Amino acid sequence: MDAELTALAAAGATALVQQMVTEGWAQARDRVARFFSRDSGGDEDVLVGELEEARAEVVAAHDAGDSETTADVRTEWRSRLRRRLAADPAAAAELRALLDELAPDTDAGVPQGGGTYNHISGGVIHGTVIQAGSVGQLNTGDGRRP
Structure with missing residues (x-):
């Protein structure tokens, strides 16, 4: 398999x-x-089940701070993708299109959308928690400005 398909x-x-x-x-x-x-x-349907199993592993690993399991899942799917591309090199165009959907290009370095995953742990949070792609001026309603 050539380097481009491997990448x-x-x-x-x-x-x-x-x-x-x-x-x-x-x-x-x-x-x-x-x-x-x-x-x-x-x-x-079988593939959906396999993907859901992999997702459960990744979410649990993410929550536990286990980067090794996440890397293992990534390696498994990389191997599966390599085998798919080796069997059908024409599938490369479809995979590229899929990647464009999953991670669209950015305009001027600013992402145009995407998913978000939040996990706050370690006790009770007594302050404001904010997640945003960018924050201009922020007013938390307590009369102070950041």
């Missing part, structure tokens, strides 16, 4: 694992299942 498989696996902890997971899961089942005779 494409790695990028696909990375994007897939990143999507597993986002709100857009269901859409990504369905697109990836279609990608694997199309022209390969795979059962899409």
Whole structure:
């Protein structure tokens, strides 16, 4: 397999694992299942189940701070993508299109959307928690300005 397809498989696996902890997971899961089942005779429902199992592992690993398990899942899906591309090099165009959907290009370095995953732990939070792509002027309602 040439280096370009190997890199494409790695990028696909990375994007897939990143999507597993986002709100857009269901859409990504369905697109990836279609990608694997199309022209390969795979059962899409079985693939959805396998993707959900992988997601459960990644979410649990994320919550536990276990980067090794996340890397293992990424490696597994990279291998599966490599095998799919080796069996059908024409699938590379479809995988590129899928990657464009999962991680759209940015305009001037500002992401145009995407999923968010929040996890706050370590006790009770007594202050304001804010997550945003960018924050201009912020007023928390307590009369102070940041």
